[in-house]
Amino acid sequence: MATALITGASRGLGLEFCRQLQASGWTVHACARSPRDLPVLPGVVSHGLDVADFAAIDRLSGDLADVPIDLLVNNAGVAPRHNADLGDLDYGLWRQVMDVNTLAPIKMIEAFVDQVAGSERKLVVSISSELGSLTRIDENGIGRSGAWLPYRVSKAALNMAHQAIKDSLAARGVISVLVHPGWVATALGGMNAPTSPAASVKTLLELIERVTPEDHGKFLGHDGRAIPW
Numbered sequence: 001m002a003t004a005l006i007t008g009a010s011r012g013l014g015l016e017f018c019r020q021l022q023a024s025g026w027t028v029h030a031c032a033r034s035p036r037d038l039p040v041l042p043g044v045v046s047h048g049l050d051v052a053d054f055a056a057i058d059r060l061s062g063d064l065a066d067v068p069i070d071l072l073v074n075n076a077g078v079a080p081r082h083n084a085d086l087g088d089l090d091y092g093l094w095r096q097v098m099d100v101n102t103l104a105p106i107k108m109i110e111a112f113v114d115q116v117a118g119s120e121r122k123l124v125v126s127i128s129s130e131l132g133s134l135t136r137i138d139e140n141g142i143g144r145s146g147a148w149l150p151y152r153v154s155k156a157a158l159n160m161a162h163q164a165i166k167d168s169l170a171a172r173g174v175i176s177v178l179v180h181p182g183w184v185a186t187a188l189g190g191m192n193a194p195t196s197p198a199a200s201v202k203t204l205l206e207l208i209e210r211v212t213p214e215d216h217g218k219f220l221g222h223d224g225r226a227i228p229w
Helices: 012-023 054-063 091-117 149-171 197-210
Strands: 003-006 027-032 044-048 071-074 123-127 175-180 219-221
Touching: 003 012, 012 027, 012 071, 012 197, 054 091, 071 091, 091 123, 091 149, 123 149, 123 197, 149 175
Parallel strands: 003 027, 003 071, 027 044, 071 123, 123 175, 175 219
Antiparallel strands: none
């Protein structure tokens, strides 16, 4: 039976990953700051985890040391829209965004690489965003999202970090990809977004099923298209 580890699993995309993977027969380890907010479903194991607490990540890795993890989904993220442009920047808040969106996914990979490498699928998926693409910052209306500096910079840095570690992961047989889930109606994306979490995760899981070693290190849209850096 395949096993997944999902961060940010109490709502939005993370919750949908739990629901859909569980419905497909996976064992799911679901992580959120408040475990009482996690779904109570057969095959879903709840863990309290603040991904900005790296010591807590190490403790969870120790607890799951003997659990092969076929799929690690780095989904937890924050995207404050206030204090996000010149003249109004909150640098303390920006550091928190970097901790959650950039450093935490890499810490999760580092802490759980043995469990992933010891599984059958050996797959890491990190949720990124087109808003972190330097090439596309002013294309297709993306620029209309405003400066949104902390979020954009955190995702661009996540993309770079994934590129920087891909050779180390490949040496362990691990496949890692970055994915853009689309504009999704979540607390982060806003309720006016055209795509539901269920629809986004359905296409993401279909994409994940198609991922091969040739996709290692790529930045992909939920529809499978390559996204420029």
